Amino acid sequence: MKLRTIGALMRKEVLQVFRDPPTLVQVLAIPLIQLVVLANAATFDTGATRLLVRDDDRTPASAAMVAELVGSGEFTVVGTAVAPAHIEAVLRRREAAAVLQIPAGFAAAVARGEPTAVQLQINAEEGAVAGLIQQAALAIVERQAGAPSTLEVRQQGWFNPTRRYKDWMVPGILVSLTTIIGLLLTAQSITREKELGTLEQLNVTPVTKGEFITAKLLPFWGIAMGIFTVGLIVSKVVFAIPTVGAVPIVFLAAMVYLSVALGIGLWISTVTQTQQQAMFVAFFVLLIFLLMSGLFTPLEAMPDWAQAVAHANPVMHFVGLMRAVLVRGAGLAEVGPTIVGLGIAGAAVLGLAVMQTRKTLE
């Protein structure tokens, strides 16, 4: 590996990025805009739920429960229901998001200390919202009824019980954006040279495969680290995310993690022929990585095989590490094995990219 050759290749790479306006926008502006927009949009705060009430009990106890629901600020009563058909129609028209039915004899049963049932029907088209409504109503109803209700309790570990969503989501979004940009840039970089024909010329030079991949990795690695750093500062300054643990651990992990993400991008670029093919493969990989990262859907809800796949997902490990260190204050002793694991994965995928590099035409 000649440092001079690598230096020349890297200088060329950096010049190309900074002279191509679309790439420059892709690198500098888009990630930060997305971070700000997505961090504000990715919240599970649903506001006050529109509630339709059917009170067949008509006692002070049932009225007090409804009052408690409204008083919590989580619900507004939009009407009182009559017939079951009417209830369904109201839900369908989305005039209400949930219907609370209190049966006759509710107050009497509560007074006797007997089990009783209140029914809460929720429009579950949007699962996350339904879950929140359910949890909010459950707490209040249980408190009022003073007895176990028929509302089924299901623990869903993926939303923040303290409702500080941004603490939880912003690090995840930052990881997603850095991964997307880094992986797309590297996936395009070699195929672009194949399309330009410059790779054909470059292949008739003494440049080795290792020098070539090293010089392709380092500039984009630097760019991705830059994006990550600026994003972390924005997260702290604008969104006031907690930094309970040591920030240097997060940077160390980011440096190792990005070698995996960019290595995958480079590997895609070595096995595809055009930028379009590379983009398709990169998007496929990104979608699986991001959707199976535990960022948007709980890992615990996945079937066993999917959880096994998710554990091979570097994004999942890095998102988990970021949250553990920043929110919970995990130390190097706890996350060290994850960093070592990412390092092994990075070495493997970069080795694969070097092996797949061809000095001949396919």
Place this chain on the structure above:
Amino acid sequence: MSSSDAAIVVHDLHLTRGSTRAVDGVSFTVPRGERFGVIGPDGAGKTTLFRMLTTLLVPDRGTAHVLGHDVAGAPWMIRPQLGYMPGRFALYPDLSVAENLAFYADVFDTTVAAGMARIAPIWSQLAPFAARRAGALSGGMKQKLALCCALVHRPTLLVLDEPTTGVDAVSRREFWDLLDTLRGDDLTIIVSTPYMDEASRCDRVALMQAGRFLAVDTPAGISAGFPLPLLALRAADRIGMLSVLRDFPHAVGAWPFGETVHYTDARVGAAPALVLAELREWAGAHGIADLEGEAITAGIEDVFIHRLAEHERAA
């Protein structure tokens, strides 16, 4: 000639790409310092042959030794000594002229200053545009930059794949004049072109068609080797004349060449004056009354078309 004296020694080289036998049994030797031309139409296999010589493609069968090294076995020994100009412009359009040149000097572990003596005549024409992005250059200037980048590390073999394709006639001539300035420095040049008229600028040429070499000789030797009487003929009705000539019993071929038709007769050694007299009589009998013409010596294109027709008849 031993292989170490020769820049290129190719023996029975084959490569099939898809279902096409792109290079189908080619053998030739290029001594050091020679300018060797490979002439043939699009799809003849020139680019595939050149990509094997430049280690970009691995032959299916046969061997190619470039600068004493096997292209398949020791590509790393060949690449540092090779200057390659692909058929398609392959420099970085976002980088300036000077940056492209410096980049290729760097990757060959040398400097522009060290290579300047070699590229000076070409660089002098490019220097005014040194700060311009390569993508914004004219076609002729792009070719000159590509030539500079291929020469800056002072290679011993220069491989030029159709350097003049898509370049205007004046720039084409300029390009060949530039190649003349590189002579006498023990630089071997192998160049391909679809333009027959460029054959005369080479020391030796190979005529290539359908993956094979039809002939390898000096341009004069190729012309002199044409065995048949050849006449350039004119008549007002060129199209009619063409079909009438092709129907003549002794005709081998008749092909339009600019304003004239080149006619080849099958009778070796026949006197051209006699052939012309017969042709005028034949044409007159078939409605072409104004046939005129004279005997000419064969050009590369005549030989090529003749060899091609022979080749097709044999196949």
